[in-house]
Amino acid sequence: QVQLAESGGGLVQAGGSLMLSCAASGRTFSVFNMAWFRQAPGKERDFVAGIRWNDNSYYADSVKGRFTISKDNAKNMVYLQMNSLKPEDTAVYYCALDPRAFRPYDSGASTYDSWGQGTQVTVSS
16 A cells, blocks of 8 residues: 655745645555545545646646646655645645556546545635
């Protein structure tokens, strides 16, 4: 089982930027899809961005053009660069891994079986 650990969250003003990091241990993830999800209080966990094993990336409409997902296979790291942040981006952000190799695009939370503990992002207006 892979272990995931997020970092980089914090408090930022609207319009600002943050970069989240996710460190994976226990398994090399170069053949697996990775994703970022977020969950605001009282709401469901929503897909934010994903990156496939072949480096293709995909985004929720709400963050397209503002967020960028990337990964470093050599370091077993996944990143989420968040620019032009809005108050509605406030949530706990989680990284997740799809345990099946060479998978197609999938934004469903149930597809991912490894999750980090989450990192809080708060955007003030």
